[in-house]
Amino acid sequence: MKVLHxxxxxxxxxxxxxxxxxxxxxxxxxxxxxxxATTDAAGQVMLKFTLRNAGSRELHLLRWGSxxxxxxxxxxxxxxxAQGELPFQGALRKRGDxxxxxxxxxxxxxxxxxxxxxADAYALPASGPVxxxxxWRWHDVMASGTPPRPRDRHQGRDQACGELTLAR
Numbered sequence: 766m767k768v769l770h771x772x773x774x775x776x777x778x779x780x781x782x783x784x785x786x787x788x789x790x791x792x793x794x795x796x797x798x799x800x801x802a803t804t805d806a807a808g809q810v811m812l813k814f815t816l817r818n819a820g821s822r823e824l825h826l827l828r829w830g831s832x833x834x835x836x837x838x839x840x841x842x843x844x845x846x847a848q849g850e851l852p853f854q855g856a857l858r859k860r861g862d863x864x865x866x867x868x869x870x871x872x873x874x875x876x877x878x879x880x881x882x883x884a885d886a887y888a889l890p891a892s893g894p895v896x897x898x899x900x901w902r903w904h905d906v907m908a909s910g911t912p913p914r915p916r917d918r919h920q921g922r923d924q925a926c927g928e929l930t931l932a933r
Contacts, residue, residue: 816877827868833869841900897931
C-alpha cells in the first residue's frame with residue numbers, strides 16, 4: 766500500500782466560540798488533527814489519528830463517534846473508489862447520557878493519538894485507489910467546567926482531519 770497524496774497535511778478547526786459552562790464569555794480554541802495510513806506486518810491497513818490542542822485552554826471532548834473512542838462506532842472516515850462510496854461495516858451504538866469517562870481531556874499543547882484497523886470498518890477492494898476522508902462531530906466540547914455536561918447543554922463542533930488516497 767502506498768499513500769498517493771494527502772490533502773492538506775494538517776487541518777485546523779477554529780472551534781468558533783465555545784460556550785463556557787455557567788454562561789460566561791465564550792472562549793476560542795484550536796484543534797489540530799491529522800491522520801495517516803500505514804500497513805502492519807500482517808498487511809493490514811492501520812489508520813493513525815493525532816489530535817493536538819493548539820489553544821491556551823484545557824478542552825474536554827466527548828469522544829463518541831470519533832477515533833478516540835477506541836473502536837469504529839461511527840463512520841468518522843468515509844472511504845470511496847472510482848465506483849462510489851464504500852459501505853460502512855463497523856458497529857453503530859445507541860447512547861444514554863455521557864459519563865466523565867466518555868470525555869477526552871486535552872491540555873494546551875497536548876497531543877494524543879489513536880490507531881485503528883481500517884478493515885474493521887470497510888471491506889477494501891483488492892486493487893485500485895481508495896480515497897479516505899476523515900471528519901466527525903464532537904458531540905460536546907467543554908472549554909471550562911468538569912464533565913459530564915447534561916445532553917441539553919452539549920456544544921457540538923465539527924472536526925475535519927484531512928484526506929488521503931491509498932494505492933492498492
